[in-house]
Amino acid sequence: MQSRIDPSGSQTLSPATGMGPALLSMRNVSKSYGDRKILDGIDLDVAPGEKVALIGPSGSGKTTILRLAIGLVEPEEGTIRIDGRYLWHEEDGGRLRRASNKHTRQVRRSVGIVFQQFNLFPHMSALENVREPLVHTIGLPRPEAEKRAAGLLAKVGLADHLTKRPAQLSGGQQQRVAIARSMALQPRVMLFDEVTSALDPELVGEVLKVVRDLAHETDMSMLIVTHEISFAIDIADRVLMFDTGKIIEEGPPSQVLKAPQEPRTRQFLRAILER
């Protein structure tokens, strides 16, 4: 597939923090499914360590941003760079050409994602779920991988549940296993796709706490799609409001979430709070 590329897309500073070159950088990214344009010319920079919350109505393109950032879907137009490296392109004498699958696999390894539906491997125990990428992606010896996996599970409060299968765990516990699993490869950018939306209300808190602790303890960049407004206020450095495939408002949470300028943002927040 041929992409239209903006060759001038040099490293830019993140508007929110100005903390050096962006770790994740999207330029003029567009994505359609059939006739429906999901994202329309998005520019986005996320600085190292920056936590960005993505809000907006369903179908506005926020989940697609995450899927693009980890290379699950390919944009029709534009470029995506992670830590300076193009996800879908290779530089060839100053020009960009479509990268090999191997290149894309390499680059996406610095990105981790936690899904709304957990997507745990149901036939494996919690420990085996976390061990799987350690053994098969980075080739750690089994005992070492097991030790590390157990450590990660202890960190999300599941030290007593190592041998349980997903079906034997609550939704909140399953999602915490999924978080531990995606942390296993020590990604530099973590994506959270409505990680509490599939949970019973009483289980939301335990998962948000784990994400919050991660946000405060690590220097990972995070992109968090969420409807939990108070959570976003608490951990985000910056909030992006999406509507019909565009970022219509962005800024610190104190501004976007507490004193939004755009009528569409105000309307959306009102609808969320009245839920």
Place this chain on the structure above:
Amino acid sequence: MNSFGWDWSYAISTLPDLFSGLKLTIIATFFGSILAVLIGLVLCLVRMAQIPVLSGLASFWIQLIRGTPLLIQLYFIFYVLPGWGLSLAAFATGVLALGMYYAAYAAEIFRAGIEEIAPGQWEASLTLGMPIPRVWTGVILPQAIVAVIPVLANMVIAMFKETALLSSITIMELLAQGKSVGSIHFRYVEPLTMVGVLYFIVSYTAARMIRRLEGRHAIQN
């Protein structure tokens, strides 16, 4: 002995011969099933892998096998191939024909099982950077195979009954034994009825066992 009645002592006297036939029927089903599952899995994977030419061939092969009667395939291997220099013993022919015929069905069963796996399993594996062969062997196939075990088991029962066709290529399985006993005594009522009863007992018992296993599986989940 009158020709319209039922002679119990004759019926019972046929059993040793019928049991030896049943034994052969079960052995043919056993090896046929192993062959069907192995070839079926390979056919399914080759077809799904979208390899140029090869996947198309696998697809065509499945259609060819499913679109012709097993009896013709049996005759083809037994009577036609020797003319082209490839001759197999009758029993090997029977097992091979059963295995290849049901492999085409097994391939479809595996495909259905694989397609049932939630896309999220692929997405999780890919975003974790796992190599594609490991995704198949560690994530997709273990789930798909467990899911289709009851369907495969029902396929084996169907194969068990279809082994009666092997009598047409001189294999002394259950039906052939019944016919042979009948021809010796010029009386077919008892032996052929007993043959039917034996097929029924075995396949009914097997079907009940599968049901039980399925039930237990459902409870566990």
